[in-house]
Amino acid sequence: MNKESISGLILAGGRGTRMGHVDKGLQPFGGTTMVAHVLARLEPQVATVAINANRNENTYAAYGVPVWPDDTPDYAGPLAGLQAGLRRCATTYLLTAPCDSPFLPADLAERLLDGLRAAGADLAVAVTEENGRRQVHPVFCLLKTSLEPVLSAYLDGGGRRMDGWYPQIKVTEVLFDDADAFRNINTLDELHELDTGSTKPPRLADVVSCLSAYDPDALPVRDAQRIIREFVTPVRATEMVALRAALGRVLAADIVSPIDVPSHDNSAMDGFALRGSDLPADAPARLAVIGTAYAGRAFDGSPRPGECVRIMTGAVMPAGCDSVVPQEFVSVEGDTMVIAPGTIRAGDNRRLAGEDLKSGSAALRAGKVVRPADLGLLASLGVAEVPVQRRLRVAFFSTGDELRSIGQSLDEGCVYDSNRYTIYGMLQRLGCDLIDMGVVRDDPQALEQALRDACENADAIITSGGVSVGAADYTKQIMARLGDVTFWKIGMRPGRPLAFGRIHSNGRSAFLFGLPGNPVAVMVSFYFFARDALLRMMGADAPLELVRARAAATIRKKPGRTEYQRGILARAADGQPTVTITGAQGSGILRSMSEANCMVVLHDEQGTVQAGELVDVLLFEGLI
Ligand SMILES: Nc1nc2c(c(=O)[nH]1)N[C@H]1C(S)=C(S)[C@@H](COP(=O)(O)OP(=O)(O)OC[C@H]3O[C@@H](n4cnc5c(N)ncnc54)[C@H](O)[C@@H]3O)O[C@H]1N2
Ligand code: MOO
Numbered sequence: 001m002n003k004e005s006i007s008g009l010i011l012a013g014g015r016g017t018r019m020g021h022v023d024k025g026l027q028p029f030g031g032t033t034m035v036a037h038v039l040a041r042l043e044p045q046v047a048t049v050a051i052n053a054n055r056n057e058n059t060y061a062a063y064g065v066p067v068w069p070d071d072t073p074d075y076a077g078p079l080a081g082l083q084a085g086l087r088r089c090a091t092t093y094l095l096t097a098p099c100d101s102p103f104l105p106a107d108l109a110e111r112l113l114d115g116l117r118a119a120g121a122d123l124a125v126a127v128t129e130e131n132g133r134r135q136v137h138p139v140f141c142l143l144k145t146s147l148e149p150v151l152s153a154y155l156d157g158g159g160r161r162m163d164g165w166y167p168q169i170k171v172t173e174v175l176f177d178d179a180d181a182f183r184n185i186n187t188l189d190e191l192h193e194l195d196t197g198s199t200k201p202p203r204l205a206d207v208v209s210c211l212s213a214y215d216p217d218a219l220p221v222r223d224a225q226r227i228i229r230e231f232v233t234p235v236r237a238t239e240m241v242a243l244r245a246a247l248g249r250v251l252a253a254d255i256v257s258p259i260d261v262p263s264h265d266n267s268a269m270d271g272f273a274l275r276g277s278d279l280p281a282d283a284p285a286r287l288a289v290i291g292t293a294y295a296g297r298a299f300d301g302s303p304r305p306g307e308c309v310r311i312m313t314g315a316v317m318p319a320g321c322d323s324v325v326p327q328e329f330v331s332v333e334g335d336t337m338v339i340a341p342g343t344i345r346a347g348d349n350r351r352l353a354g355e356d357l358k359s360g361s362a363a364l365r366a367g368k369v370v371r372p373a374d375l376g377l378l379a380s381l382g383v384a385e386v387p388v389q390r391r392l393r394v395a396f397f398s399t400g401d402e403l404r405s406i407g408q409s410l411d412e413g414c415v416y417d418s419n420r421y422t423i424y425g426m427l428q429r430l431g432c433d434l435i436d437m438g439v440v441r442d443d444p445q446a447l448e449q450a451l452r453d454a455c456e457n458a459d460a461i462i463t464s465g466g467v468s469v470g471a472a473d474y475t476k477q478i479m480a481r482l483g484d485v486t487f488w489k490i491g492m493r494p495g496r497p498l499a500f501g502r503i504h505s506n507g508r509s510a511f512l513f514g515l516p517g518n519p520v521a522v523m524v525s526f527y528f529f530a531r532d533a534l535l536r537m538m539g540a541d542a543p544l545e546l547v548r549a550r551a552a553a554t555i556r557k558k559p560g561r562t563e564y565q566r567g568i569l570a571r572a573a574d575g576q577p578t579v580t581i582t583g584a585q586g587s588g589i590l591r592s593m594s595e596a597n598c599m600v601v602l603h604d605e606q607g608t609v610q611a612g613e614l615v616d617v618l619l620f621e622g623l624i
C-alpha cells in the first residue's frame with residue numbers, strides 16, 4: 001500500500017453539543033484522551049496526520065501534529081473541516097476519521113484506497129452491516145485532494161450534509177466487517193461507561209435499603225463505610241508504563257512469571273560444590289578440586305564421585321552436585337579439599353531453580369499498589385513495562401466566606417484555609433491526579449459552578465465545610481440538586497457530618513465526598529471514608545491495618561459512637577508499644593494532629609479505657 005500518497009485528518013472541530021459542549025477529542029479515555037487514541041491508530045496508516053480543531057488549538061498542537069481550524073466561521077460541521085484539510089493537504093489523497101472513534105480499523109487507509117482504485121472512484125467511504133442493516137460512515141472516507149473546488153462550491157451554496165455533495169462526484173462504498181471499530185462515543189456517560197466498565201451505578205436508596213436499620217442522623221461508622229464501598233465503582237481504564245513509573249501505581253493485571261527465578265540451581269555460598277553422597281559419615285573426606293564455577297560463568301563438566309568444584313555465590317551448581325560447603329569450614333591441601341564429618345548436610349547451601357518464582361505462576365496480583373520490592377521483583381522477571389490503572393482524577397476545594405488563602409490578609413474573623421493543604425497531602429500520597437480548585441465562597445451560584453466544573457473534569461470530588469446545619473451552609477442544597485447525594489450524621493467524633501453521593505453535570509458524573517469543615521474532622525473523615533472509596537475506584541486492594549498497643553493512661557470514652565483520638569505511639573520502659581493521647585482533642589486543633597504519629601480508634605461498643613488496656617491504633621507512617 002502506498003501510504004506516502006495519503007494524509008490523515010482527524011475531525012475534532014465540532015461543538016460537542018451532545019457532550020454538553022465539551023471538546024470531545026480532549027475527553028479522558030483509556031488513560032489518555034480520545035484524540036490520542038485516534039492519532040495512535042491513524043499515524044501508522046498514512047504519511048502525515050493533522051487535526052481539524054476550532055478550539056483548544058494549543059492543546060491539540062501538543063500532540064505534535066499540525067492543527068487546522070475551519071476556514072469558515074460558526075462550526076459549519078465536518079465538511080468545513082474536510083475543506084480545511086483538502087486546502088492544506090500536500091498528498092494525492094486525504095483520509096478522515098472523527099476524534100471520537102478510538103477503535104477505528106488499523107487497515108482503514110489500505111482498504112479504502114484499494115476500494116477507491118478498484119472502482120476508479122473519487123471518494124471511498126466505509127460501510128458496515130449489522131443485523132442486515134447497512135450503515136454508511138461518511139466521516140470515515142478517503143478522497144482525492146483534487147476535489148477541493150467541488151466541495152467548496154457545495155459549501156458556498158449552503159450545503160452542509162456530509163454526503164450532500166456525493167451526486168457531483170464518483171463515490172464507492174467499502175465494506176468493513178467490524179462494526180464496533182467505527183463506534184463513536186457521543187455522550188459523556190457513554191465515554192465514562194467505556195472508561196469505567198460500569199453501566200449505571202446503583203442508586204443510594206438501593207444500597208441503603210440493604211441495611212436492617214438505617215438512620216441517616218445516627219449512622220454507625222461501619223454502616224457508612226459499607227454503603228460507600230458498595231456505591232463506588234472502579235475506573236476500568238488502564239495503561240502501560242515503564243517499570244520505574246509503576247512505583248505507587250495500582251497493578252491492572254496479574255503479572256505471571258515468564259521464567260523460573262532463579263533459572264538454575266545455584267550456590268548460596270562461596271565454597272565447594274560437592275555430591276551429598278560424598279559427605280563423610282565419621283571420618284574426614286578428601287575430595288579432588290577439579291575446577292571453578294563463577295557467578296555468570298558455569299563450570300563446564302560433571303564432577304565424578306570423590307570430586308568437587310570451587311564455587312562462588314550465585315554460580316550455577318555443577319551437574320551431579322547438590323550441596324555446598326562454605327570455604328571457611330574446610331581446609332585445602334594443594335588440589336584436595338578436606339572436610340570434617342558433620343560440617344554440612346546433603347542439600348545445604350543450594351538455592352533451587354524456581355524457589356523464588358516458578359514460571360507460569362502469578363508473581364504479583366492485580367490490585368496491588370507497587371512498592372520498591374515489587375519493582376525489584378518485576379525486574380527479576382525481566383518485565384520492562386507494567387499494566388497499571390490510570391490515575392484517579394480528584395478535584396477538591398474548600399468552602400467558606402471566612403477562609404483566606406495564603407498571601408491574603410487575614411481580615412477580622414477569618415482563618416487561613418488549611419483543609420486544602422491537608423487534603424492535598426492525603427490525595428498526593430494516594431497517588432491521585434489532583435485538581436485544586438481553591439476556595440469557593442458561601443454563595444449558591446459559585447458553589448454550583450464549582451461543583452459542576454469539578455464533576456465535568458474529575459472522577460471524584462472532595463469538598464470541605466458547609467455540610468453541617470449552619471445558616472450559610474448552602475453546600476447541601478446544591479449538592480442534593482446536582483445528583484444522588486445523602487447527608488449523614490455519623491456516630492463518630494470528630495467528623496460527624498458527611499455528605500456522600502454522585503453528582504452529574506453535562507453528561508458527566510463524579511463521586512462526591514462533602515467532608516466537614518473542622519480541620520481535624522476533615523482528615524478523620526478522609527482517612528476513614530474517602531480513602532477506602534478512592535482506592536476502590538483506583539482498583540486497589542489496600543485496607544487500613546490497625547495495630548494493638550497499650551494505653552499509657554485512662555482514655556475517657558462514651559459507648560455508642562466511634563472516637564478517633566490523636567496519639568503518640570512509643571516503646572515504654574519495658575519495651576512494649578504504648579500509646580499516649582496528644583492533649584486537647586477539639587476537632588479544630590490541628591496542632592495535636594501534627595504532633596501525633598497515630599490515631600487511637602475507639603470502637604462503638606467500647607467505653608472508657610483503663611491504663612494498661614490494649615487499644616487499636618492506626619499508624620500514620622508505614623514502611624514503604
Ligand atoms: N448545631 C450544630 N452545629 C454543628 C454541628 C451540629 O451537629 N449541630 N456539627 C458540628 C460539627 S461536629 C462539625 S464537624 C461542624 C461541621 O461544619 P461544616 O461542615 O458545616 O463546616 P463549616 O461550618 O463550614 O466550618 C466548620 C469550622 O471549620 C472551619 N473551617 C472550614 N473550612 C476550613 C478550611 N478550609 N480551613 C480551615 N478551617 C476551616 C470553619 O472556619 C469553622 O470553624 O459543624 C459543627 N456545628
Ligand atoms: O464531628 Mo465535628 O468533626 O466533631 O467537629
Ligand SMILES: [Mg+2]
Pocket residue numbers: 465466467468469470473517
Ligand atoms: Mg457549618
